[in-house]
Amino acid sequence: MFKKIKHPILRVGIISLSILIGLLFLFILSIYIGAWGKLPTKKSLSDFHYQRASEVYSADSVLIGKYYLYDRQPITYEDLSPQLISALVAIEDERFYEHSGIDFTSLARVGIKTILMQDRSSGGGSTITQQLAKNLYPRERAGILQLVATKFKEMIIAKRLERIYSKDEIIMLYLNTVSFGDNTFGIESAALKFFNKRAKTLKLEESAVLVGMLKATYGYNPRVFPKNSVERRNLVIRAMENNNYLTPKVADSIVLTPLKLDYRDYDHNDGIAPYFREEVRKQLLKWAKEQHEEGQEYNIYTSGLKIYTTLDYKMQLLAEEAMQEHMQKLQDSFEKSYGQKAPWKTDKKLIAKIIQRSDVYRKLKTAGLSESEIMDSLQIKKQMMLTDWKRDTTIMASSIDSLLHYAKFLNVGSLSVDPSNGAVKTWIGGVNFKHFKYDHISQSKRQVGSAFKPIVYTAALESGIDPCTYFSAQEVEYENMEGWSPSNSGKKDEAYLNYSMEEALSNSVNTIAVKVLEQTGIPKVLAQAKKMGIETKLPQLPSLALGTAEIKINELAKAYSSYLNNGKPVAPFLIQHINNEKDSTLTAFKPIISEERAFSDENGQIMIQMMKATVNSGTATRIRSTYGLKNEIAGKTGTTQNNKDAWFVALTPKLLNITWVGLDNHEIGFKSTSLGQGANAALPIFALWTQKLNADKSFNYITQAKFKSPSPSVLGKMDCDPVKRDGFFKRLFKNPNKKKTKDFKTDNAKT
Structure with missing residues (x-):
């Protein structure tokens, strides 16, 4: 064939072209038969699946987050x-x-x-x-x-x-x-x-x-x-x-239109409600594992699930704004109160503990470095970004500088639930998820202080103690409790005063709380706490009355929900239902409400009246005086020993809010009670948030709701003077500066 072509150059060219075409044919054939990697079949091309991000929605259908690999x-x-x-x-x-x-x-x-x-x-x-x-x-x-x-x-x-x-x-x-x-x-x-x-x-x-x-x-x-x-x-x-x-x-x-972005990065560290989304993620992983055991395979990162939560988007947004407004000012006051004598600057033992508890220290220790080598490494200065409430600052700093910088930060836990069903409406687990991953709602157990007192008083009412029973505010030293002597921070002449239960609770009188506990009996208080949903093991000591127990916020919320839900505690829940990629429901979650009442309807009404007095005339009056709130609110403040934990529990007819403020480091507290008390450190977050809710008419169903009027029987039982002063002769023979000594009645407290 090629011999017929006389011209040698043309013949070589045609032969070369034929060889190239042949090689190309063989090359393409090798591709078809899979020599360069298997070609997908018609079936695989017809039936491929995406890796889909799972979407998290608020109760009002706002996309608040995603879980994904891609x-x-x-x-x-x-x-x-x-x-x-x-x-x-x-x-x-x-x-x-x-x-x-x-x-x-x-x-x-x-x-x-x-x-x-x-x-x-x-x-x-x-x-x-x-x-x-x-x-x-x-x-x-x-x-x-x-x-x-x-x-x-x-x-x-x-x-x-x-x-x-x-x-x-x-x-x-x-x-x-x-x-x-x-x-x-x-x-x-x-x-x-x-x-x-x-x-x-x-x-x-x-x-x-x-x-x-x-x-x-x-x-x-x-x-x-x-x-x-x-x-x-x-x-x-x-x-x-x-x-x-x-x-x-x-x-x-x-082409003349300016570029306008509304950038939203669905990073787990950023965006609205990061602590809430992280808790939802943990619950989803548990759910997926349970589904796997039942033969269903779901991957929360690739299966394109749609998770519909209980969170109210706008309410959460306003709650985060209120938290940031207050915590920025409180942090500034906190640091100024210590000045140059701050423990994170001067307390060598504390500084050593902070360093040794850190992940970076443990990592170097595990790597086999000596103590001196570890400290040398941690003191090396390098460029890093440090965050505070005002700005992100890039400076030359060491790992130790960073650890001590973040050790001084006040943190927060704030939870709001619908008390009728436990649906979580807002969830703030900390001040900054990027830097503080620890969730102070679901993970942290802190002493609850006076926030536990309503449970003590509820047990007292249930045991038959009349709300108009008077208790002396005089300080007592309990000899069989190693001379333990709870005190008050109230009036100088308190030793002469006798408070009704309402007045004692609303003013959070410590000496009386212990006496109420003593008269009721520790076993009855423990039983009452369990009825109200407290599963944490509580100390069987008189100090229980002052809130020395360490309890999670979500557990405390369950207990307080009973006051707003006809005596039946309800567990907070976050997920309404989980749907598949086609938006068909896979699992729906129902409220977990106790079948039995924790206390009588009458005693529930009495407790609400007592806690309303806390707001109207007791330790939480700044809700009215400073923030001008006229909403129907009952509440309880709480402050623990050495001002390390500040609490405020707010009860409204349609919403329960619990807020804690303190430091992650238990060794550091507020400098003074005036700064660290619940009314100053925790209450303002709720108050500022409520102001924002009041300004939005869409929340009128919450902000304008009214408590049920107490029955005539309840009003009759509580119709007594709030305070009675000792008579002349009793005052004459009583030394107000001398503590009364006695044994705490431990016989009733045995379990």
């Missing part, structure tokens, strides 16, 4: 706006609706311009379908020959995809799989991240920004390079104009 939320073609599709086709593949997976015209253009004319700006020849193939089967790093084989594989896969799916389906699949940078995959997740809206609601200029990113997700990232992003966006707009998707007038208008 941030992707697939959507249907109907969820894509026509202008978004037009922008994509115009800039990425203008003959998309004409070819069948491979655009030979573009390939020829690229070949001529890039290879022959050395024009690197000619662009690529890949179609949207080929790009989809690349998204579904990412390239692996390899040599030139492997890259060529991969390009051919993508062409083959593209042809197969075109035979399986319609053009609309290919557009949908592409926009659901493509990367937009920032660990974001798919147009829906990108729209939510960069513009805080769904893909179907994107404006034309926003669609152009996102489509423009596809050429270089980092270089055209509008958050990082806004100028580059706008230039690329305008190029997309002009491409739409050139392809008759836009009129010149509209295009001219759009």
Whole structure:
């Protein structure tokens, strides 16, 4: 055949070309048979699954977070706006609706311009379908020959995809799989991240920004390079104009539009309610494990679950604002109160403990370093960012500097629940999740102080003690308790005063709380606490009356809910139901309400009246005087020994809130009681939050709710003078400066 060709050069050329064609044929054949990696079958292309992010929603249907390996939320073609599709086709593949997976015209253009004319700006020849193939089967790093084989594989896969799916389906699949940078995959997740809206609601200029990113997700990232992003966006707009998707007038208008982002990064460290989302995540992992044991496989990071929670988005937002407003001022006052004599600056033993408890110290210790080597390492200065309430500051600091900086921070735990069913409405587990992962609602147990007293008084009422029983405020030294002598921080002449139970509780009189406990009996108080939902083992000591027990906030919330739920405690819960990727319910969660009442209806009414007095005339009066709140509120303040824990419990007809403020480090307390008492450190968070709720009419159902009027029987039982003063002769023979001595009645306290 080749011998008939007389011209030797032509013959060599034809032979060479034939060999090349043969080699190319063999090369393509080797790709088909899988020599360069197995090609996906029609079945696998027809039935592939995305790794979908699981979505977390508030009770009012706001997306508040995600759990994912890859941030992707697939959507249907109907969820894509026509202008978004037009922008994509115009800039990425203008003959998309004409070819069948491979655009030979573009390939020829690229070949001529890039290879022959050395024009690197000619662009690529890949179609949207080929790009989809690349998204579904990412390239692996390899040599030139492997890259060529991969390009051919993508062409083959593209042809197969075109035979399986319609053009609309290919557009949908592409926009659901493509990367937009920032660990974001798919147009829906990108729209939510960069513009805080769904893909179907994107404006034309926003669609152009996102489509423009596809050429270089980092270089055209509008958050990082806004100028580059706008230039690329305008190029997309002009491409739409050139392809008759836009009129010149509209295009001219759009290119002048400034870039406006509403960036929301669904990072677990940031965003609204991070502690709440972390607790939901923990509960989801437990749920998934239970499902696995029942034969159902769900991965909270890839299964695209939809988790509908109890959280009220707007309420949480206002609660976080109130917390930040108060804690910033309190932190400043706290640091000023200590000045240069602050324990985290001067107490060498405490500083040593802080260092030795740290993760970085333990890591170096585990690595086998000596004490001196560890300290040398921890004292090395390096550039780091330290955060406070005012700003993030980058300075030269050591690991020890960082540890002591964060050791001085006051922290917070604040929980609000619907007392009728236990639904959590707000959850603030700390001041900054990025720096303080420890959740002070679900993890921390702290002494509850006077916040425990209502349980003692409830037990007293249940045991038959009349609310108008009077108790002397005189200090007592209990000889059989090693001379333990609880004291008050009240009036000088308190030794002469006798308080009714209402007055004693509302003013949080310590000496009387112990006497009420003694008369009631420790076993009855422990039993009462258990009836109200306290599962923590409590100390069987007289100091129980003063709140020396360490209890979690969510457990205390269960106990207090009984006062607002007809005597039946209800456990706080966070998740309403878990749905699958198609939004069908997998599991629904019901409130866990005690079947039995913890106390009588009459005693429940009495306790509410007593705690209303705390707000109206007792230790929490600044709710009325300082913050001007006229809402119906009952409450209880709490302050522990050495001012280490500050509490405020607020009860309203429709909402229960418990707030704790203190330091993670138990060795450090407030400098003074005036600063660290519950009324000053914890109460303002609730008060500021309530002011914000009052200003929003949508919360009228909570803020304007009224307590049930007490029955005539309750009013009759409580109709007595709040305080009685000792008579003349009793005062004459009583030394107010001398403690009364006696034994605490331990016989009744035995269990």
